[in-house]
Amino acid sequence: MLTRKEFEAAQKCAAAxxxxxxxxxxxxxxxxxxxxxxxxxxxxxxxxxxxxxxATDRMAAKIVVLFPGQTLPEHWHPPVGDDPGKEETIRVVxxxxxxxxxGEDNMREGTIPKGKQDSYTVRYxxxxxxxxxxxxxxxxxxxxxxxxxxxxxYSFSTVARDVLDGFTDPDIERVTKIVDx
Amino acid sequence: MLTRKEFEAAQKCAAAxxxxxxxxxxxxxxxxxxxxxxxxxxxxxxxxxxxxxxATDRMAAKIVVLFPGQTLPEHWHPPVGDDPGKEETIRVVxxxxxxxxxGEDNMREGTIPKGKQDSYTVRYxxxxxxxxxxxxxxxxxxxxxxxxxxxxxYSFSTVARDVLDGFTDPDIERVTKIVDx
Numbered sequence: 001m002l003t004r005k006e007f008e009a010a011q012k013c014a015a016a017x018x019x020x021x022x023x024x025x026x027x028x029x030x031x032x033x034x035x036x037x038x039x040x041x042x043x044x045x046x047x048x049x050x051x052x053x054x055a056t057d058r059m060a061a062k063i064v065v066l067f068p069g070q071t072l073p074e075h076w077h078p079p080v081g082d083d084p085g086k087e088e089t090i091r092v093v094x095x096x097x098x099x100x101x102x103g104e105d106n107m108r109e110g111t112i113p114k115g116k117q118d119s120y121t122v123r124y125x126x127x128x129x130x131x132x133x134x135x136x137x138x139x140x141x142x143x144x145x146x147x148x149x150x151x152x153x154y155s156f157s158t159v160a161r162d163v164l165d166g167f168t169d170p171d172i173e174r175v176t177k178i179v180d181x
Numbered sequence: 182m183l184t185r186k187e188f189e190a191a192q193k194c195a196a197a198x199x200x201x202x203x204x205x206x207x208x209x210x211x212x213x214x215x216x217x218x219x220x221x222x223x224x225x226x227x228x229x230x231x232x233x234x235x236a237t238d239r240m241a242a243k244i245v246v247l248f249p250g251q252t253l254p255e256h257w258h259p260p261v262g263d264d265p266g267k268e269e270t271i272r273v274v275x276x277x278x279x280x281x282x283x284g285e286d287n288m289r290e291g292t293i294p295k296g297k298q299d300s301y302t303v304r305y306x307x308x309x310x311x312x313x314x315x316x317x318x319x320x321x322x323x324x325x326x327x328x329x330x331x332x333x334x335y336s337f338s339t340v341a342r343d344v345l346d347g348f349t350d351p352d353i354e355r356v357t358k359i360v361d362x
Contacts, residue, residue: 022203061337
């Protein structure tokens with residue numbers, strides 16, 4: 001749950017970071033940046049800001065913004081019907097990102113959000129800087145954490161069906177509630 | 182056919198335009214920018230510069246650069262086996278682009294390359310500026326022409342199989358020959 005104020009502040013900040021990174025977006029796009037708290041109600045710690053540039057039933061291109069130190073929770077893109085699941089290429093535009101994948105635990109720079117040891121199970125750390133990119137095969141568990149300047153990254157993918165993504169944290173709800181109080 | 186010198190100059194200029202547009206690319210990426218003259222040997226008039234950021238067997242993300250007034254010849258993305266053909270979203274990053282599609286001839290800003298009336302058959306003109314984007318369904322004939330500042334654009338798409346693209350101009354060969362003389 002986010003208050004309307006939190007939502008608007010996050011959206012404004014994300015739009016500014018996208019523009020500062022050199023990506024031209026329209027005002028209409030800035031106003032439809034998704035702010036996702038994953039139902040956890042602690043956006044600065046766990047959440048993400050996502051602008052979908054295009055999403056068809058075959059592919060998607062998005063911009064993902066994480067605020068300084070913000071963590072986008074561990075998830076994966078499962079198969080859906082005939083589709084083997086979303087294949088996703090992450091490319092950092094600005095700032096630094098820690099990407100975590102299955103493999104040996106070599107975590108050095110990142111931190112597990114407090115009290116969430118069980119919800120972040122893959123800990124092979126990849127440090128990504130502007131121009132770095134990596135393609136994730138469907139079903140691969142992964143999570144992201146921004147460095148201290150935050151991060152703006154592209155996500156180029158096959159068809160996205162966000163509401164069907166799997167999350168390790170059982171408390172997560174993919175739909176963010178915004179309240180006016 | 183391009184001389185090595187023409188090729189290198191075009192690649193350098195395209196890399197500079199990409200970087201000037203605010204997109205961070207690595208030196209390795211700059212060196213693998215494709216310069217396509219479509220076998221016509223008149224790159225400044227008909228051709229394109231393309232950097233493939235990612236291409237898998239399911240999707241692709243590319244940067245297309247056209248020099249001032251340069252025209253990327255009319256083509257379409259046909260079905261291949263089970264694939265209905267490439268669905269492509271074009272998004273302008275910097276500069277202006279004229280996109281031509283099937284429909285009523287409303288061409289005003291653009292010009293047909295000299296002596297090529299028969300090779301540019303679709304003439305519904307769409308003027309595109311930074312932040313504008315359009316999604317083209319597979320099989321749609323289209324061509325692009327840069328405005329006087331040139332253009333840098335994204336192409337987000339399903340799987341790309343460039344060598345299987347159809348071209349209206351029968352003189353076109355998709356593979357560019359580079360000669361050292």
